[in-house]
Amino acid sequence: MAIIAILGFSFFGLSRISSTIEVAVTNIEWERSIETEAFKLVTEEAWEMPQEGKIIKSFEAIHHYDKRIVGYQTRTRTVQEAVGTEEYVCGKRDLGNGYFEDKYCTRTIYKDRQEQYEEPIYQEFPVYKTKYQYEIYRWKPYKNFDTNGTDKQTNWAELPDFINTDNQKFRVKEKKESYYFAIKDHKNETRWYKANFDYWDNEVFIRKTLKAKKSTIFGYFKQLVDESKVVAIER
Known part of the structure; x- marks a missing residue:
């Protein structure tokens, strides 16, 4: 290298x-x-009617969607839970006389288990708003x-x-x-x-x-x- x-x-x-x-x-x-x-007469649609526009028609159209909870479904997931502790060698301790001994630490023991939970079911619902079609001059x-x-x-x-x-x-x-x-x-x-x-x-x-x-x-x-x-x- x-x-x-x-x-x-x-x-x-x-x-x-x-x-x-x-x-x-x-x-x-x-x-x-x-x-x-060129300054041309064009047809546009918008949610707000511009002051300079000449309206052709207004109509109801989907403006956006709201997401709502309509139910729940049971799901299973894996989670960990603490079931005890254990000691393990995590280093050496200097005894000051030329010798060393193991240093012990403690850590938690975890175990996997399955659990059920309720997951919400969402559905999108359209929200309607008045939309305008109009003529207007644009560049x-x-x-x-x-x-x-x-x-x-x-x-x-x-x-x-x-x-x-x-x-x-x-x-x-x-x-x-x-x-x-x-x-x-x-x-x-x-x-x-x-x-x-x-x-x-x-x-x-x-x-x-x-x-x-x-x-x-x-x-x-x-x-x-x-x-x-x-x-x-x-x-």
């Missing part, structure tokens, strides 16, 4: 030795998306306007005029953007990364070299020097 531990520690130590290499950027990609919503997903590319000419999609002008019926919910790049490592393997816009726009260009680390002893690729600014991803 000691040899295995030493070998493991040695392997770990050797694997930490790194060399700086240069890797070239081979691909860049970007994606942008504008999520829009719902309308359409995503997406753009993407493999160059640095980033842009947001041009929204239809009615989305920008009719704020009562349409709105932009969220804008999302993602930026990626790929490098070829020293073994000619492609590795993809995701970066924030500032790093991607200012530091990443086709054929530009970036600093990276590889294992000096074992030769495997470790990470980009700027790994804290990017995230390695699977593609």
Whole structure:
């Protein structure tokens, strides 16, 4: 075991030795998306009638279930009961003259026995409450306007005029953007990364070299020097 531990520690130590290499950027990609919503009339059901809703109907529906005891059934279980005590040797007592004698302790003796008990039988009973069906206007997903590319000419999609002008019926919910790049490592393997816009726009260009680390002893690729600014991803 000691040899295995030493070998493991040695392997770990050797694997930490790194060399700086240069890797070239081979691909860049970007994606942008504008999520829009429309204010639509929808039908919903709820236990409370919203103030803005227009009622269609009300009806009784199961709100929850109450569990009640409806009887008992006799069961048998094993229990332990104390039937006495016994002494056992629990150590040694130093007599002070070079001799020792047994030290005795006492413990309880238990015996298994069967006993009967009454187990309650439960049944679920539905509890009804008034439920409402109504019409109401809600913001719902309308359409995503997406753009993407493999160059640095980033842009947001041009929204239809009615989305920008009719704020009562349409709105932009969220804008999302993602930026990626790929490098070829020293073994000619492609590795993809995701970066924030500032790093991607200012530091990443086709054929530009970036600093990276590889294992000096074992030769495997470790990470980009700027790994804290990017995230390695699977593609």
